[in-house]
Amino acid sequence: MAATGGSGRSTVASLLASGLASSGHTVVFDLAPRLSSPWPSRTDGQGADGLAVLPPDQPLTRSAVQYACSLNTAPDGSRWQVLTDGREWHTRPLALPEPPAAWYQLAAIGGWQAVIADTVHPLAHDILASRCAGEVGQTRGWYELPYTLPVLCAAATAHGIHALQQAVMALNAEGLPLQRTVVVLVATGDGRPPAAVRAGATMLTARTAAVVHLPYDPNIRAHGLHIPAARLRTRTRQAAAQLTGAVFAAAHATWGQPLPAAPQPAPISPAVPAL
Template sequence: MAAIGGSGRSTVACLLADALARFGDAVVADLSARLCSPWPAWTAGAQGGGLAVLPPDRPLSRAEIRGAAAVRPAAEGRWSVLTDGREWSTAPLPLPADPAAWYQLAAAGGWQVLVADTAHPVAHDVAAADWAGLPGLTRGWCALPYAVPVVCAQPTADGVQQLQQAVEVLRHCGGVPLERMVVAFSAASDGRLPAVARAASTMLAAHTAAVVHLPHDGGIRARGLAARPSRIGDRTAAAARDLASAVLATAHEAFGDPLPAAPRPTPIPLPLPSPTVPRPGAGHVPV
Protein backbone atom coordinates (compact mmCIF):
# COMPACT_ATOMS: atom_id res chain seq x y z
CA MET A 1 0.00 0.00 0.00
CA ALA A 2 1.04 3.67 -0.28
CA ALA A 3 -0.19 7.15 0.53
CA ILE A 4 0.44 8.43 -3.01
CA GLY A 5 1.55 7.16 -6.40
CA GLY A 6 5.25 6.92 -7.19
CA SER A 7 6.07 5.42 -3.78
CA GLY A 8 7.77 2.31 -5.16
CA ARG A 9 4.78 0.15 -4.30
CA SER A 10 4.99 -2.24 -7.26
CA THR A 11 8.78 -2.54 -6.94
CA VAL A 12 8.40 -3.44 -3.28
CA ALA A 13 5.65 -5.96 -4.11
CA CYS A 14 7.89 -7.61 -6.70
CA LEU A 15 10.91 -7.83 -4.40
CA LEU A 16 8.76 -9.04 -1.52
CA ALA A 17 7.15 -11.80 -3.61
CA ASP A 18 10.59 -12.90 -4.80
CA ALA A 19 11.84 -13.16 -1.21
CA LEU A 20 8.68 -14.81 0.13
CA ALA A 21 8.81 -17.49 -2.58
CA ARG A 22 11.42 -19.24 -0.39
CA PHE A 23 8.76 -19.87 2.25
CA GLY A 24 5.64 -20.75 0.29
CA ASP A 25 3.84 -20.83 -3.05
CA ALA A 26 3.34 -17.09 -3.73
CA VAL A 27 1.20 -15.01 -6.07
CA VAL A 28 1.01 -11.25 -6.71
CA ALA A 29 -2.42 -9.77 -7.44
CA ASP A 30 -2.09 -6.69 -9.65
CA LEU A 31 -4.95 -4.36 -8.75
CA SER A 32 -3.95 -1.39 -10.90
CA ALA A 33 -5.67 -0.40 -14.12
CA ARG A 34 -3.87 -2.08 -17.00
CA LEU A 35 -2.47 1.06 -18.63
CA CYS A 36 -1.18 2.31 -15.25
CA SER A 37 0.45 -0.97 -14.23
CA PRO A 38 4.05 -2.12 -14.79
CA TRP A 39 3.15 -5.78 -14.31
CA PRO A 40 2.14 -6.59 -17.91
CA ALA A 41 5.58 -5.41 -19.10
CA TRP A 42 7.36 -7.15 -16.23
CA THR A 43 5.70 -10.46 -17.10
CA ALA A 44 5.94 -10.21 -20.91
CA GLY A 45 6.88 -13.57 -22.39
CA ALA A 46 5.85 -15.42 -19.23
CA GLN A 47 2.13 -14.76 -19.24
CA GLY A 48 -0.72 -17.18 -18.98
CA GLY A 49 -4.16 -16.11 -20.13
CA GLY A 50 -4.31 -13.38 -17.48
CA LEU A 51 -7.28 -12.13 -15.49
CA ALA A 52 -9.37 -11.82 -18.66
CA VAL A 53 -9.77 -15.62 -18.90
CA LEU A 54 -11.21 -15.92 -15.37
CA PRO A 55 -14.91 -15.07 -15.76
CA PRO A 56 -16.56 -14.12 -12.45
CA ASP A 57 -19.91 -15.71 -13.28
CA ARG A 58 -18.97 -19.39 -13.19
CA PRO A 59 -16.93 -21.75 -10.97
CA LEU A 60 -13.25 -22.03 -11.81
CA SER A 61 -10.95 -24.99 -11.32
CA ARG A 62 -7.55 -24.67 -9.67
CA ALA A 63 -5.92 -25.57 -12.98
CA GLU A 64 -7.78 -22.75 -14.76
CA ILE A 65 -6.77 -20.18 -12.15
CA ARG A 66 -3.13 -21.19 -12.07
CA GLY A 67 -3.02 -21.42 -15.85
CA ALA A 68 -4.09 -17.77 -16.08
CA ALA A 69 -1.13 -16.57 -14.00
CA ALA A 70 2.21 -15.45 -15.34
CA VAL A 71 5.19 -17.21 -13.77
CA ARG A 72 8.42 -15.46 -12.78
CA PRO A 73 11.66 -17.10 -11.68
CA ALA A 74 12.75 -16.32 -8.13
CA ALA A 75 16.14 -16.44 -6.49
CA GLU A 76 14.87 -19.69 -4.99
CA GLY A 77 12.00 -21.25 -6.93
CA ARG A 78 9.36 -19.22 -8.72
CA TRP A 79 6.18 -17.23 -8.09
CA SER A 80 3.05 -16.21 -9.96
CA VAL A 81 1.38 -12.96 -11.05
CA LEU A 82 -2.31 -12.38 -11.77
CA THR A 83 -2.48 -9.38 -14.08
CA ASP A 84 -4.19 -8.23 -17.27
CA GLY A 85 -1.62 -8.48 -20.03
CA ARG A 86 -3.87 -7.80 -23.02
CA GLU A 87 -3.27 -5.13 -25.62
CA TRP A 88 -4.12 -1.53 -24.73
CA SER A 89 -6.96 -1.47 -27.26
CA THR A 90 -9.02 -4.12 -25.48
CA ALA A 91 -11.86 -3.16 -23.16
CA PRO A 92 -10.85 -2.60 -19.53
CA LEU A 93 -11.68 -5.40 -17.12
CA PRO A 94 -14.20 -4.67 -14.33
CA LEU A 95 -11.92 -5.97 -11.57
CA PRO A 96 -13.55 -6.55 -8.17
CA ALA A 97 -12.78 -3.99 -5.47
CA ASP A 98 -13.68 -6.31 -2.57
CA PRO A 99 -10.45 -7.66 -1.00
CA ALA A 100 -12.30 -10.87 -0.09
CA ALA A 101 -12.73 -11.64 -3.81
CA TRP A 102 -8.94 -11.65 -4.29
CA TYR A 103 -8.42 -13.72 -1.18
CA GLN A 104 -10.98 -16.18 -2.52
CA LEU A 105 -9.23 -16.32 -5.91
CA ALA A 106 -5.81 -16.93 -4.34
CA ALA A 107 -7.24 -19.60 -2.05
CA ALA A 108 -8.97 -21.36 -4.94
CA GLY A 109 -5.69 -21.25 -6.86
CA GLY A 110 -3.92 -23.00 -4.01
CA TRP A 111 -1.36 -20.29 -3.29
CA GLN A 112 -0.03 -19.99 0.26
CA VAL A 113 1.10 -16.35 0.04
CA LEU A 114 -0.85 -13.49 -1.54
CA VAL A 115 0.97 -10.22 -2.17
CA ALA A 116 -1.61 -7.61 -3.17
CA ASP A 117 -0.21 -4.66 -5.13
CA THR A 118 -3.01 -2.24 -4.26
CA ALA A 119 -3.73 0.95 -6.17
CA HIS A 120 -5.72 3.13 -3.76
CA PRO A 121 -4.16 5.90 -1.58
CA VAL A 122 -4.51 4.59 1.96
CA ALA A 123 -4.97 7.83 3.92
CA HIS A 124 -7.59 9.19 1.54
CA ASP A 125 -9.39 5.84 1.52
CA VAL A 126 -9.56 5.60 5.33
CA ALA A 127 -10.61 9.24 5.81
CA ALA A 128 -13.22 9.11 3.02
CA ALA A 129 -14.62 5.83 4.35
CA ASP A 130 -15.00 7.38 7.81
CA TRP A 131 -16.95 10.31 6.42
CA ALA A 132 -19.18 7.93 4.45
CA GLY A 133 -19.66 5.54 7.38
CA LEU A 134 -18.10 2.65 5.42
CA PRO A 135 -15.19 0.31 6.24
CA GLY A 136 -13.15 1.19 3.12
CA LEU A 137 -10.67 -0.84 1.09
CA THR A 138 -7.71 -0.43 3.45
CA ARG A 139 -9.57 -1.86 6.41
CA GLY A 140 -10.93 -4.63 4.17
CA TRP A 141 -7.44 -5.73 3.21
CA CYS A 142 -6.18 -5.52 6.78
CA ALA A 143 -9.11 -7.64 8.00
CA LEU A 144 -8.18 -10.62 5.81
CA PRO A 145 -6.70 -13.65 7.61
CA TYR A 146 -3.08 -13.12 8.66
CA ALA A 147 -2.77 -9.86 6.72
CA VAL A 148 0.34 -7.73 7.23
CA PRO A 149 0.00 -4.26 5.63
CA VAL A 150 3.21 -3.03 3.98
CA VAL A 151 3.12 0.74 3.45
CA CYS A 152 5.62 2.12 0.93
CA ALA A 153 7.20 5.56 0.69
CA GLN A 154 10.15 7.33 -0.87
CA PRO A 155 12.81 8.41 1.67
CA THR A 156 12.55 12.07 0.64
CA ALA A 157 11.11 15.12 2.39
CA ASP A 158 7.88 14.86 0.39
CA GLY A 159 7.66 11.08 0.74
CA VAL A 160 8.20 11.20 4.48
CA GLN A 161 5.65 14.00 4.89
CA GLN A 162 3.01 12.00 2.99
CA LEU A 163 3.80 8.88 5.00
CA GLN A 164 3.64 10.67 8.35
CA GLN A 165 0.32 12.22 7.37
CA ALA A 166 -1.01 8.79 6.41
CA VAL A 167 0.10 7.29 9.73
CA GLU A 168 -1.60 10.13 11.60
CA VAL A 169 -4.83 9.47 9.68
CA LEU A 170 -4.61 5.75 10.46
CA ARG A 171 -4.01 6.46 14.15
CA HIS A 172 -6.89 8.92 14.36
CA CYS A 173 -9.48 6.93 12.37
CA GLY A 174 -8.60 3.49 13.70
CA GLY A 175 -9.37 0.11 12.22
CA VAL A 176 -5.90 -0.27 10.68
CA PRO A 177 -3.44 -2.32 12.78
CA LEU A 178 -0.38 -0.09 13.05
CA GLU A 179 1.20 -2.61 15.43
CA ARG A 180 1.48 -5.08 12.53
CA MET A 181 2.21 -2.57 9.78
CA VAL A 182 5.62 -2.73 8.08
CA VAL A 183 7.04 0.43 6.49
CA ALA A 184 9.19 0.03 3.36
CA PHE A 185 11.30 3.01 2.29
CA SER A 186 12.27 2.54 -1.37
CA ALA A 187 15.15 4.79 -2.44
CA ALA A 188 14.95 6.31 -5.92
CA SER A 189 18.56 7.52 -5.94
CA ASP A 190 21.92 6.42 -4.58
CA GLY A 191 23.73 7.93 -1.65
CA ARG A 192 23.34 8.22 2.10
CA LEU A 193 19.86 7.99 3.58
CA PRO A 194 18.55 11.55 4.08
CA ALA A 195 18.33 12.84 7.63
CA VAL A 196 14.57 13.29 7.32
CA ALA A 197 14.18 9.58 6.52
CA ARG A 198 16.42 8.54 9.42
CA ALA A 199 14.35 10.70 11.78
CA ALA A 200 11.11 9.27 10.38
CA SER A 201 12.40 5.73 10.87
CA THR A 202 13.02 6.43 14.55
CA MET A 203 9.56 7.93 14.98
CA LEU A 204 7.78 5.16 13.06
CA ALA A 205 9.59 2.38 14.91
CA ALA A 206 7.59 3.30 18.02
CA HIS A 207 4.23 2.86 16.26
CA THR A 208 4.75 0.12 13.65
CA ALA A 209 6.07 -3.44 13.54
CA ALA A 210 9.19 -2.69 11.48
CA VAL A 211 10.85 -0.17 9.17
CA VAL A 212 12.93 -1.54 6.27
CA HIS A 213 15.05 0.46 3.81
CA LEU A 214 15.40 -0.79 0.23
CA PRO A 215 18.48 0.75 -1.43
CA HIS A 216 18.63 2.32 -4.86
CA ASP A 217 19.39 -0.35 -7.46
CA GLY A 218 21.00 0.77 -10.69
CA GLY A 219 20.08 -2.47 -12.44
CA ILE A 220 16.39 -2.04 -11.67
CA ARG A 221 16.53 1.58 -12.77
CA ALA A 222 18.20 0.66 -16.07
CA ARG A 223 16.33 -2.54 -16.95
CA GLY A 224 13.19 -2.48 -14.81
CA LEU A 225 11.92 -5.53 -13.00
CA ALA A 226 11.45 -7.58 -16.13
CA ALA A 227 15.05 -8.60 -15.40
CA ARG A 228 15.82 -12.00 -13.91
CA PRO A 229 16.51 -12.13 -10.16
CA SER A 230 20.23 -12.68 -10.82
CA ARG A 231 20.43 -9.10 -12.12
CA ILE A 232 19.11 -7.59 -8.90
CA GLY A 233 21.95 -6.19 -6.78
CA ASP A 234 23.14 -8.04 -3.70
CA ARG A 235 22.23 -5.16 -1.37
CA THR A 236 18.73 -5.00 -2.84
CA ALA A 237 18.24 -8.76 -2.55
CA ALA A 238 19.44 -8.69 1.07
CA ALA A 239 17.05 -5.83 1.89
CA ALA A 240 14.18 -7.73 0.24
CA ARG A 241 14.98 -10.73 2.42
CA ASP A 242 14.95 -8.44 5.47
CA LEU A 243 11.54 -7.14 4.40
CA ALA A 244 10.17 -10.67 3.96
CA SER A 245 11.56 -11.66 7.37
CA ALA A 246 9.92 -8.61 8.97
CA VAL A 247 6.58 -9.49 7.37
CA LEU A 248 6.76 -13.12 8.50
CA ALA A 249 7.92 -12.22 12.02
CA THR A 250 5.03 -9.75 12.31
CA ALA A 251 2.53 -12.36 11.15
CA HIS A 252 3.89 -14.96 13.57
CA GLU A 253 3.84 -12.54 16.49
CA ALA A 254 0.27 -11.48 15.74
CA PHE A 255 -1.28 -14.82 14.75
CA GLY A 256 0.97 -17.64 15.95
CA ASP A 257 4.05 -19.60 14.93
CA PRO A 258 3.48 -21.66 12.89
CA LEU A 259 0.57 -19.83 11.34
CA PRO A 260 -2.71 -21.75 11.71
CA ALA A 261 -4.42 -23.06 8.60
CA ALA A 262 -6.13 -20.16 6.85
CA PRO A 263 -9.93 -20.26 6.90
CA ARG A 264 -11.72 -21.26 3.73
CA PRO A 265 -13.31 -18.13 2.20
CA THR A 266 -17.07 -17.87 2.06
CA PRO A 267 -18.39 -17.78 -1.52
CA ILE A 268 -19.21 -14.25 -2.63
CA PRO A 269 -22.78 -14.07 -4.03
CA LEU A 270 -23.03 -13.04 -7.66
CA PRO A 271 -25.34 -10.19 -8.67
CA LEU A 272 -28.56 -11.04 -10.46
CA PRO A 273 -28.32 -11.16 -14.28
CA SER A 274 -28.75 -7.78 -15.92
CA PRO A 275 -31.45 -7.13 -18.49
CA THR A 276 -30.32 -6.92 -22.09
CA VAL A 277 -31.10 -4.50 -24.87
CA PRO A 278 -30.34 -4.86 -28.58
CA ARG A 279 -27.54 -2.88 -30.15
CA PRO A 280 -27.45 -2.53 -33.94
CA GLY A 281 -25.03 -4.96 -35.48
CA ALA A 282 -23.96 -6.46 -32.18
CA GLY A 283 -26.81 -8.70 -31.06
CA HIS A 284 -27.75 -8.39 -27.38
CA VAL A 285 -25.41 -6.96 -24.75
CA PRO A 286 -25.89 -6.61 -20.96
CA VAL A 287 -26.67 -3.16 -19.54
Protein backbone atom coordinates (compact mmCIF):
# COMPACT_ATOMS: atom_id res chain seq x y z
CA MET A 1 0.00 0.00 0.00
CA ALA A 2 1.00 3.66 -0.30
CA ALA A 3 -0.26 7.12 0.57
CA THR A 4 0.26 8.53 -2.94
CA GLY A 5 0.91 7.39 -6.49
CA GLY A 6 4.45 7.00 -7.79
CA SER A 7 5.59 5.23 -4.63
CA GLY A 8 7.07 2.15 -6.31
CA ARG A 9 4.34 -0.27 -5.23
CA SER A 10 4.45 -2.46 -8.33
CA THR A 11 8.26 -2.62 -8.31
CA VAL A 12 8.21 -3.65 -4.64
CA ALA A 13 5.47 -6.21 -5.35
CA SER A 14 7.54 -7.74 -8.14
CA LEU A 15 10.71 -7.95 -6.04
CA LEU A 16 8.83 -9.39 -3.08
CA ALA A 17 7.12 -12.00 -5.26
CA SER A 18 10.51 -13.09 -6.59
CA GLY A 19 11.79 -13.38 -3.04
CA LEU A 20 8.81 -15.36 -1.74
CA ALA A 21 8.58 -17.70 -4.74
CA SER A 22 11.36 -19.97 -3.51
CA SER A 23 9.45 -20.59 -0.28
CA GLY A 24 5.98 -21.26 -1.62
CA HIS A 25 3.43 -20.94 -4.41
CA THR A 26 3.23 -17.15 -4.93
CA VAL A 27 0.97 -14.76 -6.86
CA VAL A 28 0.57 -11.01 -7.33
CA PHE A 29 -2.98 -9.68 -7.52
CA ASP A 30 -3.17 -6.53 -9.64
CA LEU A 31 -5.95 -4.35 -8.22
CA ALA A 32 -5.36 -1.37 -10.53
CA PRO A 33 -7.54 -0.42 -13.52
CA ARG A 34 -6.01 -1.87 -16.68
CA LEU A 35 -4.96 1.37 -18.38
CA SER A 36 -3.14 2.66 -15.28
CA SER A 37 -1.38 -0.59 -14.38
CA PRO A 38 2.10 -1.77 -15.47
CA TRP A 39 1.22 -5.44 -15.05
CA PRO A 40 -0.76 -6.10 -18.30
CA SER A 41 2.19 -5.05 -20.48
CA ARG A 42 4.54 -7.27 -18.46
CA THR A 43 2.33 -10.30 -19.03
CA ASP A 44 1.48 -9.51 -22.66
CA GLY A 45 1.86 -12.41 -25.09
CA GLN A 46 1.44 -15.24 -22.57
CA GLY A 47 -2.14 -15.94 -23.57
CA ALA A 48 -3.42 -15.91 -19.98
CA ASP A 49 -7.11 -15.08 -19.76
CA GLY A 50 -6.73 -12.90 -16.69
CA LEU A 51 -9.32 -11.42 -14.37
CA ALA A 52 -11.92 -11.04 -17.12
CA VAL A 53 -12.72 -14.78 -17.04
CA LEU A 54 -13.24 -14.86 -13.26
CA PRO A 55 -16.71 -13.38 -12.64
CA PRO A 56 -17.01 -12.32 -8.99
CA ASP A 57 -20.61 -13.51 -8.71
CA GLN A 58 -20.11 -17.06 -10.00
CA PRO A 59 -18.54 -20.22 -8.49
CA LEU A 60 -14.92 -20.76 -9.52
CA THR A 61 -12.62 -23.77 -9.65
CA ARG A 62 -8.93 -23.84 -8.78
CA SER A 63 -8.00 -24.87 -12.31
CA ALA A 64 -9.90 -21.89 -13.78
CA VAL A 65 -8.18 -19.45 -11.43
CA GLN A 66 -4.75 -20.90 -12.14
CA TYR A 67 -5.36 -20.88 -15.89
CA ALA A 68 -6.14 -17.15 -15.72
CA CYS A 69 -2.66 -16.31 -14.38
CA SER A 70 0.54 -15.49 -16.21
CA LEU A 71 3.99 -16.71 -15.17
CA ASN A 72 7.19 -14.96 -14.13
CA THR A 73 10.63 -16.28 -13.18
CA ALA A 74 12.66 -15.25 -10.12
CA PRO A 75 16.47 -14.93 -10.25
CA ASP A 76 16.86 -18.39 -8.68
CA GLY A 77 14.58 -19.96 -11.30
CA SER A 78 11.49 -20.14 -9.08
CA ARG A 79 8.19 -19.38 -10.78
CA TRP A 80 5.53 -16.97 -9.53
CA GLN A 81 2.23 -15.85 -11.01
CA VAL A 82 0.39 -12.61 -11.78
CA LEU A 83 -3.36 -12.19 -11.96
CA THR A 84 -4.20 -9.04 -13.90
CA ASP A 85 -6.51 -7.76 -16.63
CA GLY A 86 -4.62 -8.63 -19.79
CA ARG A 87 -7.26 -7.73 -22.38
CA GLU A 88 -6.89 -5.22 -25.19
CA TRP A 89 -6.87 -1.58 -24.08
CA HIS A 90 -10.18 -0.72 -25.76
CA THR A 91 -12.29 -3.38 -24.04
CA ARG A 92 -14.83 -2.44 -21.39
CA PRO A 93 -13.19 -1.80 -17.99
CA LEU A 94 -13.70 -4.49 -15.37
CA ALA A 95 -15.64 -3.77 -12.19
CA LEU A 96 -13.15 -5.27 -9.75
CA PRO A 97 -14.43 -6.02 -6.24
CA GLU A 98 -13.21 -3.56 -3.61
CA PRO A 99 -13.62 -5.55 -0.36
CA PRO A 100 -10.32 -7.24 0.58
CA ALA A 101 -12.32 -10.28 1.73
CA ALA A 102 -13.30 -10.96 -1.89
CA TRP A 103 -9.62 -11.18 -2.88
CA TYR A 104 -8.92 -13.41 0.11
CA GLN A 105 -11.69 -15.71 -1.12
CA LEU A 106 -10.05 -15.79 -4.55
CA ALA A 107 -6.65 -16.52 -2.99
CA ALA A 108 -8.11 -19.48 -1.12
CA ILE A 109 -9.65 -20.87 -4.31
CA GLY A 110 -6.34 -20.48 -6.15
CA GLY A 111 -4.46 -22.34 -3.44
CA TRP A 112 -1.44 -20.01 -3.16
CA GLN A 113 0.79 -19.95 -0.10
CA ALA A 114 1.81 -16.31 -0.55
CA VAL A 115 -0.39 -13.60 -2.07
CA ILE A 116 0.79 -10.04 -2.76
CA ALA A 117 -1.97 -7.51 -3.41
CA ASP A 118 -0.73 -4.54 -5.44
CA THR A 119 -3.28 -2.01 -4.20
CA VAL A 120 -4.16 1.41 -5.60
CA HIS A 121 -6.22 3.14 -2.91
CA PRO A 122 -4.56 6.15 -1.18
CA LEU A 123 -3.81 4.90 2.31
CA ALA A 124 -4.26 7.95 4.57
CA HIS A 125 -7.24 9.32 2.61
CA ASP A 126 -8.99 5.95 2.86
CA ILE A 127 -8.51 5.85 6.64
CA LEU A 128 -9.88 9.37 7.13
CA ALA A 129 -12.77 8.95 4.70
CA SER A 130 -13.89 5.66 6.23
CA ARG A 131 -13.70 7.13 9.76
CA CYS A 132 -15.84 10.12 8.77
CA ALA A 133 -18.35 7.83 7.04
CA GLY A 134 -18.45 5.36 9.93
CA GLU A 135 -17.44 2.52 7.62
CA VAL A 136 -14.73 -0.14 7.48
CA GLY A 137 -12.29 1.16 4.88
CA GLN A 138 -10.13 -0.83 2.52
CA THR A 139 -7.00 -0.29 4.61
CA ARG A 140 -8.57 -1.75 7.75
CA GLY A 141 -10.10 -4.51 5.63
CA TRP A 142 -6.65 -5.57 4.43
CA TYR A 143 -5.15 -5.32 7.91
CA GLU A 144 -7.87 -7.51 9.40
CA LEU A 145 -7.52 -10.40 6.96
CA PRO A 146 -5.90 -13.51 8.50
CA TYR A 147 -2.08 -13.49 8.44
CA THR A 148 -1.71 -10.21 6.58
CA LEU A 149 1.52 -8.19 6.59
CA PRO A 150 1.08 -4.67 5.21
CA VAL A 151 4.00 -3.29 3.18
CA LEU A 152 3.93 0.52 2.98
CA CYS A 153 5.81 2.03 0.03
CA ALA A 154 7.01 5.61 -0.33
CA ALA A 155 9.37 7.50 -2.60
CA ALA A 156 12.58 8.39 -0.75
CA THR A 157 11.94 12.13 -1.15
CA ALA A 158 10.86 14.86 1.26
CA HIS A 159 7.31 14.72 -0.12
CA GLY A 160 7.25 10.92 -0.08
CA ILE A 161 8.41 10.63 3.53
CA HIS A 162 5.96 13.35 4.63
CA ALA A 163 3.03 11.51 3.03
CA LEU A 164 4.21 8.26 4.61
CA GLN A 165 4.51 9.83 8.06
CA GLN A 166 0.97 11.17 7.78
CA ALA A 167 -0.24 7.71 6.81
CA VAL A 168 1.56 6.13 9.76
CA MET A 169 -0.02 8.66 12.13
CA ALA A 170 -3.43 7.80 10.69
CA LEU A 171 -2.75 4.07 11.11
CA ASN A 172 -1.67 4.63 14.70
CA ALA A 173 -4.77 6.72 15.45
CA GLU A 174 -6.94 3.89 14.15
CA GLY A 175 -5.15 1.35 16.35
CA LEU A 176 -3.88 -0.69 13.40
CA PRO A 177 -0.85 -2.88 14.17
CA LEU A 178 2.25 -1.01 13.05
CA GLN A 179 4.42 -3.66 14.72
CA ARG A 180 3.73 -6.02 11.81
CA THR A 181 4.00 -3.35 9.11
CA VAL A 182 7.07 -3.20 6.85
CA VAL A 183 8.09 0.12 5.26
CA VAL A 184 9.96 0.36 1.93
CA LEU A 185 11.61 3.64 0.92
CA VAL A 186 12.17 3.66 -2.84
CA ALA A 187 15.05 5.82 -4.05
CA THR A 188 14.39 8.03 -7.07
CA GLY A 189 18.06 8.73 -7.84
CA ASP A 190 21.63 7.80 -6.97
CA GLY A 191 23.33 9.24 -3.93
CA ARG A 192 22.58 9.60 -0.26
CA PRO A 193 18.91 10.01 0.73
CA PRO A 194 17.85 13.54 1.72
CA ALA A 195 18.12 14.49 5.40
CA ALA A 196 14.32 14.44 5.77
CA VAL A 197 14.22 10.85 4.50
CA ARG A 198 16.99 9.73 6.85
CA ALA A 199 15.27 11.35 9.82
CA GLY A 200 11.91 9.87 8.86
CA ALA A 201 13.43 6.41 8.45
CA THR A 202 14.92 6.62 11.94
CA MET A 203 11.53 7.51 13.41
CA LEU A 204 9.74 4.77 11.51
CA THR A 205 12.28 2.11 12.48
CA ALA A 206 11.16 2.42 16.10
CA ARG A 207 7.45 2.22 15.26
CA THR A 208 7.24 -0.47 12.55
CA ALA A 209 8.51 -4.00 12.01
CA ALA A 210 11.27 -2.88 9.64
CA VAL A 211 12.35 -0.11 7.26
CA VAL A 212 13.96 -1.26 4.00
CA HIS A 213 15.79 1.10 1.62
CA LEU A 214 15.39 0.14 -2.04
CA PRO A 215 18.26 1.79 -3.98
CA TYR A 216 17.90 3.48 -7.33
CA ASP A 217 18.33 1.07 -10.23
CA PRO A 218 18.58 2.68 -13.69
CA ASN A 219 17.66 -0.63 -15.32
CA ILE A 220 14.28 -0.58 -13.54
CA ARG A 221 13.81 3.05 -14.51
CA ALA A 222 14.56 2.20 -18.17
CA HIS A 223 12.61 -1.06 -18.47
CA GLY A 224 10.07 -1.03 -15.64
CA LEU A 225 8.63 -4.42 -14.78
CA HIS A 226 9.92 -5.79 -18.08
CA ILE A 227 13.49 -5.99 -16.81
CA PRO A 228 14.94 -9.53 -16.68
CA ALA A 229 15.94 -10.60 -13.19
CA ALA A 230 19.55 -10.99 -14.32
CA ARG A 231 19.71 -7.26 -15.21
CA LEU A 232 19.01 -6.06 -11.66
CA ARG A 233 21.87 -4.37 -9.84
CA THR A 234 23.51 -6.28 -7.02
CA ARG A 235 22.34 -3.65 -4.54
CA THR A 236 18.77 -4.09 -5.76
CA ARG A 237 18.95 -7.85 -5.25
CA GLN A 238 20.38 -7.35 -1.78
CA ALA A 239 17.56 -4.95 -0.88
CA ALA A 240 14.98 -7.38 -2.25
CA ALA A 241 16.45 -10.14 -0.08
CA GLN A 242 16.34 -7.80 2.91
CA LEU A 243 12.68 -7.04 2.17
CA THR A 244 11.80 -10.73 1.95
CA GLY A 245 13.65 -11.39 5.19
CA ALA A 246 11.85 -8.52 6.92
CA VAL A 247 8.47 -9.88 5.86
CA PHE A 248 9.31 -13.36 7.13
CA ALA A 249 10.72 -11.96 10.39
CA ALA A 250 7.57 -9.92 11.02
CA ALA A 251 5.40 -12.95 10.26
CA HIS A 252 7.34 -15.23 12.59
CA ALA A 253 7.38 -12.60 15.35
CA THR A 254 3.60 -12.22 15.08
CA TRP A 255 2.40 -15.79 14.50
CA GLY A 256 5.32 -18.07 15.39
CA GLN A 257 7.50 -20.51 13.49
CA PRO A 258 6.55 -22.52 11.56
CA LEU A 259 3.75 -20.32 10.31
CA PRO A 260 0.28 -21.78 10.88
CA ALA A 261 -2.05 -22.60 8.01
CA ALA A 262 -4.33 -19.74 7.02
CA PRO A 263 -8.05 -20.32 7.66
CA GLN A 264 -10.17 -21.20 4.66
CA PRO A 265 -13.13 -18.88 4.06
CA ALA A 266 -16.55 -20.45 3.73
CA PRO A 267 -17.77 -20.98 0.16
CA ILE A 268 -20.15 -18.36 -1.15
CA SER A 269 -23.29 -19.90 -2.63
CA PRO A 270 -24.68 -18.25 -5.76
CA ALA A 271 -27.96 -16.46 -5.26
CA VAL A 272 -31.05 -18.56 -6.07
CA PRO A 273 -33.95 -16.59 -7.55
CA ALA A 274 -37.29 -16.90 -5.78
CA LEU A 275 -39.91 -18.93 -7.63
